[in-house]
Amino acid sequence: xxxxxxxxxxxxxxxxxxxxxxxxxxxxxxxxxxxxxxxxxxxxxxxxxxxxxxxxxxxxxxxxxxxxxxxxxxxxxxxxxxxxxxxxxxxxxxxxxxxxxxxxxxxxxxxxxxxxxxxxxxxxxxxxxxxxxxxxxxxxxxxxxxxxxxxxxxxxxxxxxxxxxxxxxxxxxxxxxxxxxxxxxxxxxxxxxxxxxxxxxxxxxxxxxxxxxxxxxxxxxxxxxxxxxxxxxxxxxxxxxxxxxxxxxx
Numbered sequence: 001x002x003x004x005x006x007x008x009x010x011x012x013x014x015x016x017x018x019x020x021x022x023x024x025x026x027x028x029x030x031x032x033x034x035x036x037x038x039x040x041x042x043x044x045x046x047x048x049x050x051x052x053x054x055x056x057x058x059x060x061x062x063x064x065x066x067x068x069x070x071x072x073x074x075x076x077x078x079x080x081x082x083x084x085x086x087x088x089x090x091x092x093x094x095x096x097x098x099x100x101x102x103x104x105x106x107x108x109x110x111x112x113x114x115x116x117x118x119x120x121x122x123x124x125x126x127x128x129x130x131x132x133x134x135x136x137x138x139x140x141x142x143x144x145x146x147x148x149x150x151x152x153x154x155x156x157x158x159x160x161x162x163x164x165x166x167x168x169x170x171x172x173x174x175x176x177x178x179x180x181x182x183x184x185x186x187x188x189x190x191x192x193x194x195x196x197x198x199x200x201x202x203x204x205x206x207x208x209x210x211x212x213x214x215x216x217x218x219x220x221x222x223x224x225x226x227x228x229x230x231x232x233x234x235x236x237x238x239x240x241x242x243x244x245x246x247x248x249x250x
Contacts, residue, residue, distance in 0.1 A: 003069065004062050004092040004100060004246070005034075005044070005078075010085040011055045012123045012232070018049050026050075026086060030061065033081045037074070038065055047100045047239045048107065051191065053231030055124065057110075058089075060239050062100040068093070092246045103245060106168065106184055108238040109193045111229065113179040125178070126233035132204025134172050134179065140203045140213040141170040141181070144196070151220040153196050154189040163189060163220075172200075182237075194228035202226045 007030065015023035019031070027044060034042035044061040071091040078088040112125035121127075144167045151163040169184040181197055199216060202208040208216070208226070216224045 001066070001068055002062055002064050002094050002096050002098055003071075004060050004094050004098065006089040006091075007059050007061065008057050008087050008089060009055065009059065010123075011050060011053050013085065015052045016050055016054070017046055017056075017059075026056075026059075027061075029083060029086060033078055034063060037077045037081060038069075040065070045100050047104050048188070048236070049190070050234075050236055051194075051231055053123075054234045054236070055232075056236040058238050059236055060100045060104070060241075062094070062098060094245055098245055103241055104239050105242065106186055106238075106240040107188060107236065108169075108182065108184040108240075109188070110235045110237045111181040111183075111193065111197045112233045112235070113181075114177060115179065116177040118177075123232050126230045128179075128201075132179075132201060133206070134174055134204065136210055137172050137200045137204040139210045140200055141172060141183075143210070143214045143217065144170045144183075147217050149220055150189060150192060150217070152217055152222060152225050153192045153199070154222065155191040160189060165189065165192070170196075184238075191228060194231065194234060195225045197229035197233075199226040201229065 009026050014026050017026045019025050019027045027046060031042055031044055034044065042063050044063045047060045050056055075088045075091050082088060114121050114125045114127050115131055117127055148164045148166065150165050154160065154163050165185045165187050167183065167185040169182060172179060172181050183193060199213065203210060203213050
């Protein structure tokens with residue numbers, strides 16, 4: 001039987017989502033927990049990867065197990081074994097063909113910026129010592145919705161077959177001493193959001209015009225993008241699936 005598990009995690013001490021040699025990953029910690037609780041080898045598949053230091057307020061994984069599970073009891077047992085920086089939220093019985101990565105039709109990321117130095121936010125937001133021009137950053141962000149090819153904002157390495165993404169939302173908001181960038185799309189390229197944020201911040205600092213930002217996108221040239229924004233401000237915030245996919249078990 002196939003299950004979807006909804007989790008969240010603080011990415012500070014992890015070298016990203018995906019299992020890798022000689023580095024601690026969220027997937028490694030999760031699979032170890034699932035295998036011990038379910039008393040069989042479990043290999044989970046995530047809805048997507050997050051890089052070193054990136055957080056997730058919502059992430060989904062799927063895994064297969066021979067028997068039907070008591071979902072509430074399993075969530076309780078998973079959380080007893082998981083470390084404090086990873087939490088299991090919900091467990092859903094899904095059709096056998098359901099796939100955490102390929103069935104997701106939209107993903108949302110948030111990027112957090114603090115405008116006042118805050119020692120309690122140092123691993124969870126990027127600090128800027130002056131307010132960038134939010135209006136210009138929003139003008140530039142709106143241009144993202146006009147394009148599909150985001151080669152400019154992709155990492156050179158990887159097995160990506162194409163660089164097309166459909167962006168549905170991209171906007172900055174301010175609340176007190178915090179700025180938040182929200183971007184929602186059907187898919188994202190590796191490192192894309194941090195490169196987008198870094199380039200938008202250059203618009204906000206006056207280093208790049210709004211028109212120049214569009215030229216950067218249209219160039220399809222990775223060297224034209226600004227440096228990537230730091231990892232600690234980035235959160236995978238939401239993963240969306242068709243409603244019929246979830247069949248909550250008892």
